[in-house]
Amino acid sequence: MAKKVLVLEDESSIRGFIVINLTRAGYEVIEAESGEQALEKLKVHPDVRVALLDIMLPGIDGFEVCRRIRATNTRIGIIMLTARSQEMDKVTGLMTGADDYVTKPFSPAELTARVDALFRRAGGAAPEQVGEICQEPFLLNTRNRTLEKNGQRVKLTQVEYSIMRMFMENPGKALSREEILDVVWGRDYFGEVKIVDVNIRRLRLKIEDNAQNPTYINTVWGYGYKWGF
Numbered sequence: 001m002a003k004k005v006l007v008l009e010d011e012s013s014i015r016g017f018i019v020i021n022l023t024r025a026g027y028e029v030i031e032a033e034s035g036e037q038a039l040e041k042l043k044v045h046p047d048v049r050v051a052l053l054d055i056m057l058p059g060i061d062g063f064e065v066c067r068r069i070r071a072t073n074t075r076i077g078i079i080m081l082t083a084r085s086q087e088m089d090k091v092t093g094l095m096t097g098a099d100d101y102v103t104k105p106f107s108p109a110e111l112t113a114r115v116d117a118l119f120r121r122a123g124g125a126a127p128e129q130v131g132e133i134c135q136e137p138f139l140l141n142t143r144n145r146t147l148e149k150n151g152q153r154v155k156l157t158q159v160e161y162s163i164m165r166m167f168m169e170n171p172g173k174a175l176s177r178e179e180i181l182d183v184v185w186g187r188d189y190f191g192e193v194k195i196v197d198v199n200i201r202r203l204r205l206k207i208e209d210n211a212q213n214p215t216y217i218n219t220v221w222g223y224g225y226k227w228g229f
């Protein structure tokens with residue numbers, strides 16, 4: 001099966017660099033130079049499993065593209081391409097539904113490692129036969145990779161699902177941010193531990209009754225998080 005990745009980048013030299021390296025790594029790359037074009041191409045190629053989205057674009061920006069993709073697709077892995085000066089943009093990007101970000105300029109090895117890591121998670125693994133983990137009011141279905149709260153489906157990205165699963169498999173245990181990073185993002189991940197915090201902030205908005213005063217995902221100051229039952 002083709003390993004399809006979408007690359008949205010308006011600067012042709014950067015896009016070319018990404019395409020060459022991902023092709024070399026065994027991916028089939030779908031290219032887009034505008035957000036509008038990226039959304040069109042995703043309709044034509046619904047089997048794209050990872051999308052790399054530049055932020056600064058001539059038409060709609062990368063955040064908006066991310067938002068529109070996420071409105072209908074929670075399975076696809078999304079990596080934002082940010083410039084070094086756009087520190088805040090990383091957080092904004094993750095809050096709009098991205099799973100990860102890569103800061104320009106990046107090395108081919110770093111880029112490929114990030115895409116590989118997301119690709120494995122974004123439906124790349126074989127379906128599991130374990131079944132369900134039930135901790136009222138939550139029900140995690142590990143076969144369909146879905147979460148319900150009080151019988152209502154909570155739409156999660158693959159990263160959010162993996163974090164929820166780690167929590168629900170370790171109730172009451174303090175998990176360090178590094179541990180979460182290792183399990184969810186993989187040991188070969190290059191990124192910063194801060195990405196854990198941003199994903200958890202987003203997850204809280206989805207699963208807590210009041211994200212400002214979380215009762216399920218508790219912060220363990222200076223260490224990490226605890227699934228609080």
Ligand code: CA
Pocket residue numbers: 009010011054055056057
């Ligand atoms: Ca750009």
